[in-house]
Amino acid sequence: MILLSGNEAIAQGSWEAGAHIGTGYPGTPSTEAMECFAAKHDVYAQWCPNEKVALEVALGASAAGARVLVTMKHVGVNVAADPLFTAAYTGVGGGMLIMAADDPGMHSSQNEQDSRFYACSARLPMFEPADSQEALDFTRAAFGLSERFDLPFMIRSTVRVSHTLTLVRTGEREPVAIRDYTTDPAKWVMMPAYAKPRRTDLDRRVALLSEWVEECPFNRVEPPVTGERTAKAGCHDPLEAYGGSVPVAMTDAPGNAAGALTREKHAVGIICSGAVYQHVREAIPEATIFKLGVVWPLPQEALKGFAASVGRLFVVDEASDYLSSQVGALGIELERTPFPLTSSGELTPRLIAQAFGKASAPHRDAPISLPGRPPALCPGCPHRLVFKELARMKAIVCGDIGCYTLGALPPLSAMDTCVDMGASISMAHGFGLASSLRKVAPNRPVVAVIGDSTFAHSGISSLMNTIYNQGNGIVAILDNRTTAMTGRQGNPFNGQTLQGRETRELDFTALLLALGVQDVRVVDPHDSIAVRTALKDAALFDGLSVLLFRAPCVLLERKREEPFVVKDDCRACGACTTLGCPALSRAEDSGKAVIDASLCIGCSQCGQYCAFSSIVRSPTNGKGLV
Numbered sequence: 001m002i003l004l005s006g007n008e009a010i011a012q013g014s015w016e017a018g019a020h021i022g023t024g025y026p027g028t029p030s031t032e033a034m035e036c037f038a039a040k041h042d043v044y045a046q047w048c049p050n051e052k053v054a055l056e057v058a059l060g061a062s063a064a065g066a067r068v069l070v071t072m073k074h075v076g077v078n079v080a081a082d083p084l085f086t087a088a089y090t091g092v093g094g095g096m097l098i099m100a101a102d103d104p105g106m107h108s109s110q111n112e113q114d115s116r117f118y119a120c121s122a123r124l125p126m127f128e129p130a131d132s133q134e135a136l137d138f139t140r141a142a143f144g145l146s147e148r149f150d151l152p153f154m155i156r157s158t159v160r161v162s163h164t165l166t167l168v169r170t171g172e173r174e175p176v177a178i179r180d181y182t183t184d185p186a187k188w189v190m191m192p193a194y195a196k197p198r199r200t201d202l203d204r205r206v207a208l209l210s211e212w213v214e215e216c217p218f219n220r221v222e223p224p225v226t227g228e229r230t231a232k233a234g235c236h237d238p239l240e241a242y243g244g245s246v247p248v249a250m251t252d253a254p255g256n257a258a259g260a261l262t263r264e265k266h267a268v269g270i271i272c273s274g275a276v277y278q279h280v281r282e283a284i285p286e287a288t289i290f291k292l293g294v295v296w297p298l299p300q301e302a303l304k305g306f307a308a309s310v311g312r313l314f315v316v317d318e319a320s321d322y323l324s325s326q327v328g329a330l331g332i333e334l335e336r337t338p339f340p341l342t343s344s345g346e347l348t349p350r351l352i353a354q355a356f357g358k359a360s361a362p363h364r365d366a367p368i369s370l371p372g373r374p375p376a377l378c379p380g381c382p383h384r385l386v387f388k389e390l391a392r393m394k395a396i397v398c399g400d401i402g403c404y405t406l407g408a409l410p411p412l413s414a415m416d417t418c419v420d421m422g423a424s425i426s427m428a429h430g431f432g433l434a435s436s437l438r439k440v441a442p443n444r445p446v447v448a449v450i451g452d453s454t455f456a457h458s459g460i461s462s463l464m465n466t467i468y469n470q471g472n473g474i475v476a477i478l479d480n481r482t483t484a485m486t487g488r489q490g491n492p493f494n495g496q497t498l499q500g501r502e503t504r505e506l507d508f509t510a511l512l513l514a515l516g517v518q519d520v521r522v523v524d525p526h527d528s529i530a531v532r533t534a535l536k537d538a539a540l541f542d543g544l545s546v547l548l549f550r551a552p553c554v555l556l557e558r559k560r561e562e563p564f565v566v567k568d569d570c571r572a573c574g575a576c577t578t579l580g581c582p583a584l585s586r587a588e589d590s591g592k593a594v595i596d597a598s599l600c601i602g603c604s605q606c607g608q609y610c611a612f613s614s615i616v617r618s619p620t621n622g623k624g625l626v
């Protein structure tokens with residue numbers, strides 16, 4: 001057995017199931033799943049510019065007979081939603097698994113939407129594992145089931161499952177041949193004449209799925225944990241761990257003879273799934289648990305049987321009412337917890353115990369007195385001076401999603417909006433429209449700020465719209481040659497594929513000119529005067545200007561030069577610390593600038609903002625640091 005994260009387990013399970021191809025777009029907490037899959041032998045994997053493209057490439061490969069894994073974070077499912085819904089109609093050729101990684105608690109996301117609603121509304125079967133072994137087992141099963149039911153399968157992970165290491169028993173790769181393709185427009189051409197029969201056929205496939213889910217081994221009922229059994233709760237095999245946990249099919253759901261669990265009326269029953277199951281098991285060991293591994297479709301009859309077998313029935317759900325609304329819709333009566341369970345954010349055993357009126361959980365959560373570590377742009381980050389200058393010119397900044405979103409935080413505080421990937425350019429256009437309708441020339445320039453990966457993801461279509469509709473203003477593209485925020489993945493602008501092949505690098509300037517931008521300037525973002533001048537000139541330009549701020553992310557090259565030092569004549573004005581560099585602070589007593597030499601990479605940004613030339617490169621031996 002080995003330790004794997006949920007993401008690694010999904011990669012491993014896909015590989016074991018003989019998946020041939022992987023496609024995706026990075027996004028926390030999903031990213032490592034595709035990176036790990038790409039590192040396996042006998043597979044092909046690619047990053048796509050966005051999730052919609054990733055799903056469409058996957059659908060094409062599946063139609064042509066390959067088994068395909070597609071990965072994205074929850075908000076990526078919104079981007080992929082168009083092909084997602086119709087993929088339920090077409091079905092698959094080779095088996096297809098779509099991983100949606102949710103982020104309850106919003107550790108690194110702009111919302112905490114629940115992807116299970118997508119599965120329900122697109123009518124696609126969805127697994128939800130509670131640990132890495134389940135992530136592997138469910139994944140491994142999904143590809144064959146996808147072929148059997150002619151439907152893409154989905155697997156929902158949450159940050160706790162994706163990023164927690166648990167023990168896993170791995171297996172061998174199943175040799176799976178790529179299926180033959182034969183032209184079948186009635187299945188693959190979704191125009192109304194063909195889509196209508198496929199819509200009816202979807203009902204047929206879902207009906208079969210609903211029968212299967214009543215009997216499948218992925219849902220189980222677990223009796224209360226007591227004494228000795230509790231000690232074994234870390235064990236994966238439920239029967240071994242709980243000395244009597246049974247797959248749903250063996251309980252006395254109607255039509256099932258076993259009847260073991262309903263003979264005595266258990267006091268408390270809880271329905272739950274995923275990581276929440278682990279918390280419930282820990283917080284309420286005395287409960288009988290209906291642990292769902294398939295969260296759509298629900299095993300309706302088995303759930304009704306379970307409801308009849310317990311005295312009091314609860315659903316514990318995280319940041320969503322997905323399960324309670326779905327179970328409630330079956331006519332099953334649910335009780336509310338005695339004390340309210342938080343409706344947003346991640347659950348913990350302590351929160352669950354409190355909701356059930358229990359004083360404390362077996363474990364205490366991490367102490368809350370940890371020192372705060374607000375996120376900040378790295379020392380030497382090429383995004384920093386652009387925000388410093390935007391703040392100086394009091395621009396209205398429509399921001400976007402990437403490392404540069406940190407430009408919204410103090411001390412830079414230079415962002416007015418940030419909603420979703422690609423929104424910067426379209427929202428800036430909207431700002432421009434509103435001010436032109438008010439017939440007031442804006443006294444603050446409107447600037448859209450977007451990174452290279454985000455521009456490729458969805459910024460290009462926004463820019464096309466601005467140009468088509470004769471918008472003006474400034475678009476600042478922060479081209480740091482990578483998708484930095486999610487761990488430096490390749491993108492169409494940096495010439496590297498996921499599996500390390502060199503590829504044609506999209507020519508930014510040529511693309512912008514081809515789109516019809518008349519004023520394109522390439523600017524060095526480490527040069528404060530160049531940044532200031534470019535922004536000023538663009539603000540005066542009568543039309544749309546695109547400024548391409550181009551310098552590699554510091555984590556790509558990891559160059560370090562001699563650090564800067566503060567001379568004794570520092571006037572303690574604090575101007576340098578308004579850059580928000582983690583290497584810079586002020587001495588508590590004198591207020592003078594202090595540079596942490598272990599963090600400073602010698603980028604010179606702070607030196608450029610010292611009006612008294614008190615910040616200079618260290619006059620050491622000129623040999624540079626290690």
Ligand SMILES: Cc1ncc(C[n+]2csc(CCOP(=O)(O)OP(=O)(O)O)c2C)c(N)n1
Nearest residue numbers: 027076401402403451452453454483484485
């Ligand atoms: C629809 C969607 N997909 C994926 C993500 C995850 N994500 C956040 S920012 C980002 C890209 C950042 O790259 P870039 O725009 O180049 O900016 P950088 O971080 O390099 O500064 C990604 C993939 C997301 N937030 N939304």
